[in-house]
Amino acid sequence: MLKxxxxxxxxxxxxxxxxxxxxxxxxxxxxxxxxxxxxxxxLAYTLLTYLWFRTFAYYFQFKKKSAIINAALLSxxxxxxxxxxxxxxxxxxxLDVYDVVANALGAILVSIVLWFNNFLHVKNS
Numbered sequence: 001m002l003k004x005x006x007x008x009x010x011x012x013x014x015x016x017x018x019x020x021x022x023x024x025x026x027x028x029x030x031x032x033x034x035x036x037x038x039x040x041x042x043l044a045y046t047l048l049t050y051l052w053f054r055t056f057a058y059y060f061q062f063k064k065k066s067a068i069i070n071a072a073l074l075s076x077x078x079x080x081x082x083x084x085x086x087x088x089x090x091x092x093x094x095l096d097v098y099d100v101v102a103n104a105l106g107a108i109l110v111s112i113v114l115w116f117n118n119f120l121h122v123k124n125s
Contacts, residue, residue, distance in 0.1 A: 006059045010051040014078070017044055021082045024092040038102040041079075045106035049075040053114055064118045072111040079103030 049071045056067035080100055087095035 003058050006051075006055050010055040013048065013051055017048060018078075018082055022085060022090060022093065024090070038098060041099050041102035042106040042109075045075050045079055045103040046110045048078070049107040049110045050114075053110070065115070068111050068114045068118070072107045075107040076104045079107070 052071035052074050053067050056062040056070050057064055060067075062070065080103070083095045083100050083103075086093035
């Protein structure tokens with residue numbers, strides 16, 4: 001059952017993330033941290049990468065290392081494309097290089113954790 005919903009959940013999350021990234025967001029509460037949006041980007045792309053890893057590994061049956069690499073690359077490319085689209089398609093949003101960096105760092109962090117988790121699991125077997 002989980003295998004069947006993995007792809008749907010991942011696609012829905014990707015669409016939701018793209019939508020939130022491209023629409024005008026008014027009256028958002030100020031969380032009092034000057035780089036709060038970077039934390040959101042980091043966490044959002046950590047989750048995106050993890051979901052795509054699960055999809056590649058369990059739905060499409062990729063080997064774990066390949067699933068990690070593909071999920072990280074897809075998430076980083078997705079985040080970069082979204083930032084470019086913010087600059088070209090919207091009037092209220094602009095490309096922010098630091099958002100791209102935060103997105104990539106989130107993808108890289110979860111990839112490292114998954115990589116070492118996979119390495120430790122194989123080593124202990």
